[in-house]
Amino acid sequence: MKWDIKDAESWGWQKHPMGATIPEAGNADYYKTGGWRTQKPVRDEKKCTDCLLCWINCPDSSVRVEGEKFASFDYDHCKGCGICAKVCAPKAIAMQGEGGEE
Amino acid sequence: MAKTVAKAKTVAMTGNAGCALAMKQINPDVVAAYPITPQTTIVEEFANYVANGQVDTEYVNVESEHSAMSACIGASAAGARVMTTTSSQGLALMWEELSIASAMRLPIVMHNVNRALSGPINIHCDHSDSMGARDMGWVQLFSETAQEAYDNTIIAIRVAEHEDVLLPVMVLHDGFITSHAIDRFDVLDDDEVKRFVGEYTPKRALLNIDEPMTFGPFAMPAYYYEQRKALRVALDGAKDIVIEVSKEYGELSGRAYGLFEEYKLDDAEIGIIVLGSTAGTAKYVIDKMRAAGVKIGLLKPRLFRPFPSAEVASALSHLKAVAVMDRADSIGALGGPVYLEVKAALYNSAKRPAVQGYVYGLGGRDTGPDQIETVVSDMQKVAAGEEAPREAVTLLGVKE
Numbered sequence: 378m379k380w381d382i383k384d385a386e387s388w389g390w391q392k393h394p395m396g397a398t399i400p401e402a403g404n405a406d407y408y409k410t411g412g413w414r415t416q417k418p419v420r421d422e423k424k425c426t427d428c429l430l431c432w433i434n435c436p437d438s439s440v441r442v443e444g445e446k447f448a449s450f451d452y453d454h455c456k457g458c459g460i461c462a463k464v465c466a467p468k469a470i471a472m473q474g475e476g477g478e479e
Numbered sequence: 480m481a482k483t484v485a486k487a488k489t490v491a492m493t494g495n496a497g498c499a500l501a502m503k504q505i506n507p508d509v510v511a512a513y514p515i516t517p518q519t520t521i522v523e524e525f526a527n528y529v530a531n532g533q534v535d536t537e538y539v540n541v542e543s544e545h546s547a548m549s550a551c552i553g554a555s556a557a558g559a560r561v562m563t564t565t566s567s568q569g570l571a572l573m574w575e576e577l578s579i580a581s582a583m584r585l586p587i588v589m590h591n592v593n594r595a596l597s598g599p600i601n602i603h604c605d606h607s608d609s610m611g612a613r614d615m616g617w618v619q620l621f622s623e624t625a626q627e628a629y630d631n632t633i634i635a636i637r638v639a640e641h642e643d644v645l646l647p648v649m650v651l652h653d654g655f656i657t658s659h660a661i662d663r664f665d666v667l668d669d670d671e672v673k674r675f676v677g678e679y680t681p682k683r684a685l686l687n688i689d690e691p692m693t694f695g696p697f698a699m700p701a702y703y704y705e706q707r708k709a710l711r712v713a714l715d716g717a718k719d720i721v722i723e724v725s726k727e728y729g730e731l732s733g734r735a736y737g738l739f740e741e742y743k744l745d746d747a748e749i750g751i752i753v754l755g756s757t758a759g760t761a762k763y764v765i766d767k768m769r770a771a772g773v774k775i776g777l778l779k780p781r782l783f784r785p786f787p788s789a790e791v792a793s794a795l796s797h798l799k800a801v802a803v804m805d806r807a808d809s810i811g812a813l814g815g816p817v818y819l820e821v822k823a824a825l826y827n828s829a830k831r832p833a834v835q836g837y838v839y840g841l842g843g844r845d846t847g848p849d850q851i852e853t854v855v856s857d858m859q860k861v862a863a864g865e866e867a868p869r870e871a872v873t874l875l876g877v878k879e
Contacts, residue, residue: 385702386702390706391709393706393709395584395645395683395709396582396683396706397583397696397702398683398693398694398696399692399696401692402691402693
């Protein structure tokens with residue numbers, strides 16, 4: 378991270394960038410949204426055909442691809458919306474409860 | 480900076496045509512606007528300049544004012560010099576974007592040709608549209624005449640883009656009265672305007688790929704408040720920049736503007752405060768009353784946001800009684816917006832005049848000299864101590 382925001386919560390008004398801009402690209406990566414999830418997608422590699430419909434449709438870019446094949450889910454950012462499971466043609470993705478109170 | 484005053488070229492055109500001409504001379508990178516009466520002739524005229532190749536502007540046709548302001552915000556964040564224009568319901572439809580434009584510190588310049596807000600639907604002049612937007616973080620410059628609307632447009636660019644300001648600016652003039660009446664006024668040469676406004680080189684721009692940047696992110700309670708403080712400081716600071724840029728413009732054009740205009744106020748006992756075109760009528764009445772021996776003067780606010788409270792309080796301190804006339808009501812409050820500002824500005828002053836509030840001319844109702852004479856006669860009684868200033872606002876010219 379080129380922008381040191383460790384103690385940003387205590388910054389005075391003059392230290393913040395003008396107009397609440399963030400002088401760094403791609404920083405949403407630092408914000409782990411996986412904790413919002415109540416269900417997580419789980420892939421059955423025997424059924425998966427690597428068609429990558431899940432990767433195309435994931436609104437949070439949480440499907441990792443390597444060599445044009447499914448590699449893994451990014452559980453740090455996946456919010457568990459279930460779109461990947463819904464669009465999966467060979468029904469290789471199932472949503473599993475994260476546990477805790479229903 | 481030119482030391483000699485530029486050669487004047489006198490034109491006869493409507494206030495709206497003057498604003499469109501100023502836009503042509505500024506030659507903004509992007510204009511996104513939607514036509515609405517009485518602003519329409521500005522965008523119509525400007526669209527002609529675009530179609531005829533007289534400007535380099537990217538003109539974005541949009542389907543609404545909501546989209547117009549959204550497109551302006553996007554273009555300004557991208558790093559463009561951006562202008563737009565609207566009126567009344569159009570400004571209302573821009574509402575949620577207005578505060579985003581200022582919070583993102585984007586120097587968009589917009590004409591709002593003052594027209595009453597619906598309802599009932601009405602196309603004529605009052606200030607309810609822009610007065611409603613007074614807390615949106617925009618600089619607001621009011622104009623009395625076509626000359627002032629033209630000059631304020633050019634000044635607004637420099638104020639908005641000033642490094643210490645970087646805020647959107649709204650230039651106001653009165654619907655139909657100023658927008659559609661043909662007036663005689665002086666304009667600058669294209670080259671002089673081009674030199675005065677200069678090139679806009681933004682320090683923050685989405686299209687600067689060497690320094691990628693996010694505009695408009697979410698701000699949680701730990702960050703939001705500090706952004707609002709920064710916005711308040713910037714808007715307060717715009718006052719000094721308006722003075723500075725207006726002075727430089729005065730040296731170029733020979734037309735000097737301050738935060739407000741004082742007309743025969745120095746030795747006056749009674750003051751009238753009114754902004755926009757009715758200030759002209761007030762000057763006529765003041766001249767007439769002065770000839771009859773009444774010591775009366777005018778304070779015409781030009782900069783309404785930020786409101787120059789200390790300067791206004793000081794300019795009024797020697798008066799006995801002041802009438803504040805608003806072309807917008809703030810229903811449910813003590814009176815109109817200018818009245819509330821002036822009263823608040825005076826409250827902690829040791830030396831202050833009695834203040835009485837008036838609302839006039841809503842929905843384009845004519846406000847002639849007779850109504851202002853009524854105000855003067857009321858204020859003579861207050862100044863002489865014969866009557867206490869009224870607590871309730873008086874609606875001038877309404878049929879009982």
